[in-house]
Amino acid sequence: MLSCAAALVLCLSGPAAAKPPASGPGYHLVKKLAIGGEGGWDYLTVDAAARRLYVTRSTRVQVFDADSGAPVGEIPNTAGVHGVALVPELGRGFTSNGRASTVTVFDLKSLKTLSEIKTTGENPDAILYDSSSRRVFTFNGRGHNATAIDAGAGTVGGTVPLDGKPEFAVADGKGKIFVNIEDKSVIEVIDSGKLSVEKRWPLAPCEEPSGMAFDEKNGRLFLGCSNKMMAVVDAGSGRIVTTVPIGEGVDANAFDPSAGLAFASCGDGTLTVAHEDSPDKVTVVQTVPTQKSARTMALDRKTHNVFLAAAQFGPPPSPTPDQPRPRPTMVPGSFVLLVFGK
Template sequence: MRYATFVGAAALVTLLALPASAFDGWHLESSATIEGKGAAWDYISLDGASGRLYIGHRKEGLQVFDTAGRKLLKTLDNTATQSSNGATLMPEFDLGFSNNEDGSITPFKMSTMESRAPIKLGEELDTSHYDPVSKRILVNMAAGKDGTELVVLQAPSLEKVGVIKVASKKPEHADGDGKGNLFLASRDLELVYRIDMKEMKVTAEWPTPGCGQTNSLTMDAANKRIFLGCRGSDKAKPAFAVMDSETGKVIFSQEVGGGNDGIAYDAELKRIFLTNGVNAVMNVFEQVDANTYWQIEALGTHAGVRSLALDAKSKKIFAVTAEGSADYAKKVTTTVSPYYANTFYPNTFKVLIYAK
């Protein structure tokens, strides 16, 4: 009788520990191949109004993919030689630009996909982030010996209006709170910067305990929460972490797949998605409330699926990858994985569409 009571209590504890929501069943709905020479890639971004997915396909340029027709529309001029890392979009101005590895940006008109001559900002550039409140863009330039100079541009002129110096040599993803602040992840220093874009200065630096190599970042501004994708380190496993955007306190963290480089939040579904290219898994969390999160599934994807874009209307998730290999005659990014692909095969690049 005592044994039965113990088993019943244990079962109750197990049930209480289960997620509040059922399995969503996210899966690969379809895919589309984009023919090419086998270039690497970086960021992808979606313009929900037009259904156009912008793909930073490095030496093959900034490519525009029609998500409805499942086809490539155009590779934008002045983005291939410059090696596109992805696009920053400002639909209110019908304006976007390609973030180029050579330190330039290539402006284009979103409606016509017509590009202008590149604007040189420096020797090397990773990505940039638009704040619609201040109408300013924060550009992650290449790091120097003592940190990184973040260039500030004014939209829509794209005039350089300032520089913000940070100690981080690996600034990564950023998102805004709708009040003129951008929150920027620092992978090497494992912290989050709060940046006042109007004043162009750092107003807070918050460490991310338990979140090694803080990399991807998105916000739930309504609940004052910052969602972080953490690649992990010698002291911490790869994780999803949640930070209070007013205090900088980390209120939740849980292990996820290795090689994170993408995170997205859907306020209607109350879901957070993290794509992790090394372990080829997409972790899906439910937001029960501002302080409570459940991991509800981990979808097997494909090696190299590390960036994502979420369509808030269709509830579809877009990602990209290609068949690749680690060629040890070339430099391998062993800080990510000892087997991290550095060579990709022609005509294997794909856009993957996930749905539930």
């Protein structure tokens, strides 16, 4: 996951647009949870109804109470886990295990593993449930494809070839799935029933899109782009509606429909909050200081809180022929969860 876009503001004609909050929404740090433990992290997922927070941690998924922050349990043996998809009507959850190229199916109540499914491409990263087709989709980074899994049967139903490295995706609930192709800076639109790509939209000026969120009511996609912008895309036509500036190193986006707010979490230690004044006008209303490395997040639609994960890092090790650009080393025990609210 990773990235954001430039500036193109279109005037809205017709009914008066919603006004952004006069002094910003007032997001601030309300809680910092010292979690510690080994392993990096990737996506966070909130189950607003069940009040659980899922945090992927390299070889396991840690589960917390979304209100108190207390640990609830773990889903083990998820090598290289990236994301979690929840299917409450079936009482099941699904994890995308990047290193193992598998999906772990688990029980939502007990968190016990029910089965494991091999994906049809290497390094499954993003994962989602599409209610229209009743399928779980994994987006396989090295495989350049998506695996479709029958959520009820727990079996692979097909593969969708993609034109590059998929990063994140959202479903509209009506048979369409929108997926960022990071290395090509495009969106591909998948028909979730036919398991085929039906449209391909270039995203210039947005480069290397990573995070994505969806405003279902207005048909708008919010993309995090590596060139420090959030692009707003018409989900019907692929038109770039507008862009707003964000921080560096974005890796996740979210949209709060009741507040009309779009979020972008960036690794430079900022959370951009933008207000959707109208379907074609978006205004940055707050830039919230977080913590360096807090690049992924999850929005709790019940409380409107935003959860972010972060850690401290030391200097990178010396380069080697196999690792010419080594990454900084995570300081042991420094992993935290940050809770921001109004």
